[in-house]
Amino acid sequence: MAVQIVVDQTGDTRHWFNPHDTKALSKAEKRFKSLTTIGYTAAVRDVAGKATVTRSFDPTAEETLFFPRLVGG
């Protein structure tokens, strides 16, 4: 199972999906596009734990984190 984690003011929400299920994968891609369109940044984590920011949907990513845009404090 793969997961998309969205952090916002309500905490983190996890959306699990089966990457081998075409319908679930399509839904995950739509979520990716809708979140990045409204300004969220997507980061994926590899097996070694290294995070990378990604601009396009990666169907092989096991864990993707979405967070709101940064502002100066």
Next chain:
Amino acid sequence: MLTERLITAGRRLCHSVREGARKILTVRERYRAMMDAREARGIMLLREWLSPTQRAQFDTSKYFDVVGCDSGTRYRIHYGRVTNVHQIDEAGRPVMGWCFVPSGGLVAGDVMLVQKIALETNEQTTLAVANSFRVQALGGGPTRTPPRRACSA
């Protein structure tokens, strides 16, 4: 007769006030429990994404160090949501503070995770939106200076 009515009304009023106060306390406790749960989830998520070294550092010191991807500069991210990122020198002494947060009022763990990812993957762009502030090497907390836009480390 009138006295009895007044006493009864007074008792009812007291009961209503007590009941109202009890409900307010219950709501407050629920809100606090909800916030505590959010905070705990944030820390759990942060720990999942930290490297083993960062996780060990965070567990013992409530802060962890990251290396900026562009300059190789070291930053220390302290537990908190604002003015919690310090640029540090080779000896681990703070030389400057950087203030940047994800919009939307996130809990501390989530803010710290976003700060880590931002510095490790997109340092220059992150510092371009951040405000800098002076920090004291030892002793008290950060000394705020009037925020200014800062684009270089």
